[in-house]
Amino acid sequence: MTRPALEIVLTQVGLDQDPSMLGMHLSEIEEEADNVLDLLTVVRTYAHTGDAEAGQVTLAELTVALGHLLHHAQEALPLLEKQLDIYVGDEEDEQTDDGALDEIAAEQVEAERETA
Secondary structure: OOOOOHHHHHHHOOOOOOHHHHHHHHHHHHHHHHHHHHHHHHHHHHHHHOOHHHHHHHHHHHHHHHHHHHHHHHHHHHHHHHHHOOOOOOHHHOOOOHHHHHHHHHHHHHHHHHHO
């Protein structure tokens, strides 16, 4: 089964403000997240086999992948926050609308019940 483009997925779930830009960032996040997980597996393998040099090269690749992931996350997060009317900050800067998060969670549970 082919995955639908995230632009289409976003529109289907009601996020229709610039779905192509947000979809692009989310697609890049998905791709880089897969890459990060693969690189973590590889660096563990090199650590297990005692190949420190290859492990360091892999960690350099991981650093680049994390940078790409961070860039796209920093671009996507404000777009998602705006469209979902939530704020995701650190604990010191607690501005998250817990009511909105609770409402989203309740909607997800209801949707899962309807599809089951």
